[in-house]
Amino acid sequence: MNGFFRKLGLFIEVKRGLVIAASVLLLLAALVGASRLSFATGIETMISTDSQVYRDYQEFNKNFGAETVIILARAEGLANLVDLDNLTAVDSIEQQLSKEAGVLSVVGPGFALRQAMAQIAGAPVLPPDQATLEVIMLDSRALRSEMKHFFPTDNFGIVIITMEGGTSLDQVSAVVDAARAAIGRVSFNGIEASVTGASVIFAKMEELMTQSMSTMIGISMLLMLIILAAVFAVRGFFAWRWLPLGAVIIGSIYAFGMMGWLSVPITMVTMAILPILIGLGVDYAVQFHNRYDEEARRGETVAEAIIDSVTHIGPAILIAIIAACLGFAALFLSPVPMIRQFGMILIIGVIACYLVSLFILLPVLYSHDRRKKAASKTASPKDGSEVGIVERALAKLAPRIIRNPVLIISVAAVFTVIGIGLDSRIETETDENKYISQDLPLMKDFNDLAALSGGSTAFNIMIRADDVTELEVLEWMQTLEGRLLSQSVVPVLRVDSIAGVVAQAAGGGLPSAQAAVNQILEFVPELAKANLLTGAKTLANVTVMTAPGLSTEDLRGLRETVDTYLSSPPAGVTAVVTGQGVIGIELMDSLTTGRVEMTLLGIGLVFLGLFVLFRFNAAKALIATLPIAMIIGWSSVVMYFGGIKYTALTATLGSLIIGIGVEFTILMMMRYQEERQKGAAPGAAMTTAMTKIGRAVITSGLTVVGGFGALLFARDFPILTDFGAVTMINVGFALVSSLVVLPTIIVAIDLRKERKLAKAAAG
Incomplete structure (x- = not known):
């Protein structure tokens, strides 16, 4: 040598x-x-693109949109939160963002109020006056339970923007910018609004990474100059x-x-x-x-x-x-x-x-x-x-x-x-x-959102069939929901599915005839179905929500339980567990x-x-x-x-x-x-x-x-x-x-x- x-x-x-x-x-x-x-x-930076876990997640994202952007409205008190002018402003933001490219659905306080008015007046419009608004939202001067999904406390309102599957980071960034611009165009009284969510964090990541790289390069050069000069x-x-x-x-x-x-x-x-x-x-x-x-x-x-x-x-x-x-x-x-x-x-x-x-x-x-x-x-x-x-x-x-x-x-x-x-x-x-500083304003907003939501989506169950809205399949979904809510491995706070939507519209239980199911589905707004059912009715999403902060071992135990429940689906039905919990x-x-x-x-x-x-x-x-x-x-x-x-x-x-x-x-x-x-x-x-x-x-x-x-x-x-x-x-x-x-x-x-x-x- x-x-x-x-x-x-x-x-x-x-x-x-x-x-x-x-x-x-x-x-x-x-x-x-x-x-x-x-x-x-x-x-794709954390999970191999050749793995079945990644392919399942991508299929779910393509059909149901795994990316979400959240608008968090902070009110000084309940009076500001239920003010008609403020909620009209929130509704205008929802309407603007629903027209943005790559947006699958926008649901929030405005959507909830329009749905309530549709049942009262037969048309999805905003309440005409403050008195009607308070009748819809309040019960003995407290928020009604059915409003809690978009009004988790007396001080917060939430707008959920779900992106279409396969959207690029640039599209997400464009929607984030549009959301901030829409907030800037309206006038609130006693309310401050911000944009947050995991997708917002990732959209901001490139800017943070560029800033950090510049800092690290400058510091490393300075340290080298000092070390070489001294030693x-x-x-x-x-x-x-x-x-x-x-x-x-x-x-x-x-x-x-x-x-x-x-x-x-x-x-x-x-x-x-x-x-x-x-x-x-x-x-x-x-x-x-x-x-x-x-x-x-x-x-x-x-x-x-x-x-x-x-x-x-x-x-x-x-x-x-x-x-x-x-x-x-x-x-x-x-x-x-x-x-x-x-x-x-x-x-x-x-x-x-x-x-x-x-x-x-x-x-x-x-x-x-x-x-x-x-x-x-x-x-x-x-x-x-x-x-x-x-x-x-x-x-x-x-x-x-x-x-x-x-x-x-x-x-x-x-x-x-x-x-x-x-x-x-x-x-x-x-x-x-957690790889990102929790002191950043966007992470504080995100953590506030996690605390307000009272839970986090642990898993998504993606169900495939020729027609997932058939009564037999819906009955199996409803049984699955009940078993998930009652299992004792990890407390499950909520399970959302198209079966639950149909049962709620029917007064608490599934109809006994397929024709009634079809009629209800025709009545349910597209925004309410977008994240639970594909247009061709061949795929359904069951969302399993648990308390936030679960350990990986807790999620692993719940995953095993879910797999057991999915082992015997009806003929012609297959189901796979995906979502952030599986990725974790x-x-x-x-x-x-x-x-x-x-x-x-x-x-x-x-x-x-x-x-x-x-x-x-x-x-x-x-x-x-x-x-x-x-x-x-x-x-x-x-x-x-x-x-x-x-x-x-x-x-x-x-x-x-x-x-x-x-x-x-x-x-x-x-x-x-x-x-x-x-x-x-x-x-x-x-x-x-x-x-x-x-x-x-x-x-x-x-x-x-x-x-x-x-x-x-x-x-x-x-x-x-x-x-x-x-x-x-x-x-x-x-x-x-x-x-x-x-x-x-x-x-x-x-x-x-x-x-x-x-x-x-x-x-």
């Missing part, structure tokens, strides 16, 4: 102009690709220590260009890629720059410094890159699409940053030093020794940790075991709405079982990869992998006591930290082997290795911490801030493990080998 990299170094030295020109052309192509980037916030001291003028950051910016553009060309969208997970790549990429660039600088300090010519730095550090970083990519490749095992995309772009990004460091950073250094003739003469010692504070500290640390292998390894192992035991007790967050269960399963498998696979792939790269030396592969694998347990301790839940991002921590941390152990091991090959004893070789490469490893670790630290400023997305905090701690653990646990293990093993050899020789 060294021979190949020596030839590569010679190629970079001779063909540097060609290399830089090719890099510029690729950069232009990457910029074009980056312009093709798009955002994705829908269910990374190299020859030349002060700003030269920021050269690795420039290289990484180019590498990140390459990565985002590939995202565009491969049609990988920006999601709540992949939006974290850029600050992470900045941290990781600066790490690789620092290693190359540091080794080039070390060779130059030895008094080598510019050409020799380039060739030797590529020869010595190139293979070590390549092995680290391959090991990192193998760790990231474990993310492909996840059933969650945005996690798989996260893994793919991480792999593309680290490879791009490695190639940029090799083919752009080094040629730039060469061109600069060749012109200045700075590499041929230096006042530094010819052996390149350093006397900085970091090197002095590491030189003192090395002998102390080498003398205490039992204590260090025991403490590390104990925390690993404790973490493994605690891991199963860490909660998993599957509610995508599916996502929970993906984030729990998939997370453990991804972590184990990541460890296994890294070990096998290093086993091959280290020429089938199992001991070296194990030594490089074990210290980093141990910190997965340490991470669980932090998450458990820190109250941090597993999410779509923190579920990747195991594979991610294996991929990131193994670089530190590989660099340390290979520098140690380099010193051993020069004839140094184990203790002296490790002290030299820690002193020589320790500064670069610490700088690399700090840049990675800085990259993840930028995630802490994505305040609108707790999913990112939690992930950033835990990963920063894990990278710190990786540094500790690489500079404390790894050296102890390596030296202890080598000393034992030497003792055995000495004993054998003496014997």
Whole structure:
């Protein structure tokens, strides 16, 4: 491998102009690709589009409209809520929005009043005066129970806008804008209205994601500038220590260009890629720059410094890159699409940053030093020794940790075991709405709505038949409703279906003749049927509403009960359970079982990869992998006591930290082997290795911490801030493990080998 990299170094030295020109052309192509980037916030980012769960949900959405926009009217009191002028204004909003493209139905206080007037006066009109209005809405100065669906309290009114199936995010956004414009055109007295709902949140997501990405990129750049200025001291003028950051910016553009060309969208997970790549990429660039600088300090010519730095550090970083990519490749095992995309772009990004460091950073250094003739003469010692504070500290640390292998390894192992035991007790967050800050005004409105509604839709039962309005099918639906309301697994607050609508119109029970059913259905307004029955009468929707805040296990138990009730439908009838509850269960399963498998696979792939790269030396592969694998347990301790839940991002921590941390152990091991090959004893070789490469490893670790630290400023997305905090701690653990646990293990093993050899020789 060294021979190949020596030839590569010679190629970079001779063909540097060609290399830089090719890099510029690729950069232009990457910029074009980056312009093709798009955002994705829908269910397809969390559930595989090939799964039956996704297909059922899409069919339900197409026929009944899963997207809803809610207008929440807050009144100062009941008097304002039942004021005819205010309700006339609400009704005008309903009428305007019912004409918007993509809207399936609009039901609210105006709809309820018109329905009541249709029964009283025979026409769906608004009450003519305040007295009639109060007769319809009030009973002993309190809201009538039949009005509670649209007037949940004495202070709130709700308008529900259901979108047609298959509507795009742009259509939802247009309806949200239309709703806000309609609110602005009317005049309320003592009422404030706002637009909310899950669809509104997703429509707003792109704007929030763009703002957060801009903040994270700016912060990560600033942190890199500070870290490199404080820690990374190299020859030349002060700003030269920021050269690795420039290289990484180019590498990140390459990565985002590939995202565009491969049609990988920006999601709540992949939006974290850029600050992470900045941290990781600066790490690789620092290693190359540091080794080039070390060779130059030895008094080598510019050409020799380039060739030797590529020869010595190139293979070590390549092995680290391959090991990192193998760790990231474990993310492909996840059933969650945005996690798989996260893994793919991480792999593309680290490879791009490695190639940029090799083919752009080094040629730039060469061109600069060749012109200045700075590499041929230096006042530094010819052996390149350093006397900085970091090197002095590491030189003192090395002998102390080498003398205490039992204590260090025991403490590390104990925390690993404790973490493994605690891991199963860490909660998993599957509610995508909780991935967004609850302090945002739109989330406050959404939470107010959830509290007011007195429940949330747990499941939708989609029923198929040649004619779902046949009396036999309606009777089965009504029986199903009764069983759901009476079952005791989870309290069911309400069940809505077309059978219930017919029974209510018939006075409380289903008619005994099909003709009567058909007559009632003709009378029921289309708006009342739109979300329960398709026009062809081949599909029906049964909505099961439960109390809000149920755990996934509660939903799972209810789902199993519902499946039991659906096991024996009438002949020619099929039923499937879908809706947000099913999505939540599916996502929970993906984030729990998939997370453990991804972590184990990541460890296994890294070990096998290093086993091959280290020429089938199992001991070296194990030594490089074990210290980093141990910190997965340490991470669980932090998450458990820190109250941090597993999410779509923190579920990747195991594979991610294996991929990131193994670089530190590989660099340390290979520098140690380099010193051993020069004839140094184990203790002296490790002290030299820690002193020589320790500064670069610490700088690399700090840049990675800085990259993840930028995630802490994505305040609108707790999913990112939690992930950033835990990963920063894990990278710190990786540094500790690489500079404390790894050296102890390596030296202890080598000393034992030497003792055995000495004993054998003496014997």
